[in-house]
């Protein structure tokens with residue numbers, strides 16, 4: 001049965017709620033705040049790009065587009081192009097790729113100068129579904145190739161379901177299809193998102209083409225230093241999502257932390273620049289989302305004006321309680337607390353019942 005329009009609001013609320021349902025601090029004993037991972041080279045920081053394993057250069061700052069509302073994101077992407085952004089982070093599940101595509105197509109910047117990342121949603125794992133999903137994304141983004149295509153989450157759901165496992169599909173087979181798409185030139189690089197060490201090791205053991213990027217949540221509340229170092233040791237570039245801790249969206253408010261504010265005042269930049277610089281100095285790409293022209297321009301420019309000292313880095317990491325902002329019930333993070341796991345299991349069961357009776361394409365409603 002198709003999901004009716006009336007149901008879509010409820011489903012959207014469900015996703016919004018579960019996606020950020022675990023904004024509670026993690027147990028300090030689970031995540032240790034550690035020294036920073038390997039730093040970016042001076043050359044990389046000065047060029048404002050990071051080199052992927054094949055030598056391609058990925059701009060260190062890109063524009064995030066999640067929860068950029070319909071009607072707003074096209075203007076935001078146009079403003080970002082004018083401000084100098086060349087890297088855009090998209091996904092069909094954000095339900096705004098066609099608007100992003102419109103802005104990119106009419107932005108006056110040659111395609112060869114743009115870096116466009118998109119993601120493959122969780123219920124597209126079989127070869128034909130992967131190919132169809134890519135074609136939809138390419139059409140929405142008005143381009144004939146992607147610079148980077150990521151497996152959005154390390155899960156395998158049956159087509160048009162939420163969290164219903166597909167026993168006839170696998171991440172390894174999905175990766176083989178992505179490798180074929182690289183061979184065919186439809187995708188320049190392939191990578192993953194929300195993968196931990198266990199999932200990466202499994203993928204690396206069968207991959208012909210290594211993942212170029214792992215996109216994960218990273219900010220001073222969640223340094224994930226061991227995972228960042230594991231990726232960097234294996235030639236996988238790390239991209240930080242929610243690098244501003246989701247701004248003021250979920251009440252965590254890292255931007256208003258007294259230490260962040262003090263460092264911002266000391267370096268005469270915005271609090272956002274302090275958080276972005278914290279990731280950039282460790283060679284991690286950042287993709288802050290903003291639809292505000294002033295803020296998105298500042299996010300691209302201010303982090304290059306200053307550097308954080310080792311002491312300031314330590315102070316930032318000590319100043320904020322550890323925690324995640326993006327932890328949906330299907331997440332496989334190994335730092336989840338028992339209550340988060342139980343909540344996830346309970347929500348999974350509820351979702352399975354709700355969605356077992358419904359046809360659902362979350363990338364389209």
Ligand SMILES: NC(=O)c1ccc[n+]([C@@H]2O[C@H](COP(=O)([O-])OP(=O)(O)OC[C@H]3O[C@@H](n4cnc5c(N)ncnc54)[C@H](OP(=O)(O)O)[C@@H]3O)[C@@H](O)[C@H]2O)c1
Nearest residue numbers: 064065066193241242243244245246247272288289290291
């Ligand atoms: N792979 C994944 O599973 C995954 C998960 C989450 C996110 N992502 C990607 O990562 C991107 C960024 O993460 P995010 O959107 O979760 O959160 P974020 O970038 O950490 O924070 C975005 C919030 O910060 C505000 N903001 C932006 N610049 C600011 C500034 N200079 N000063 C004060 N507030 C500022 C924005 O509001 P305004 O728009 O009003 O400025 C917005 O409310 C997403 O958009 C998406 O592309 C990927």
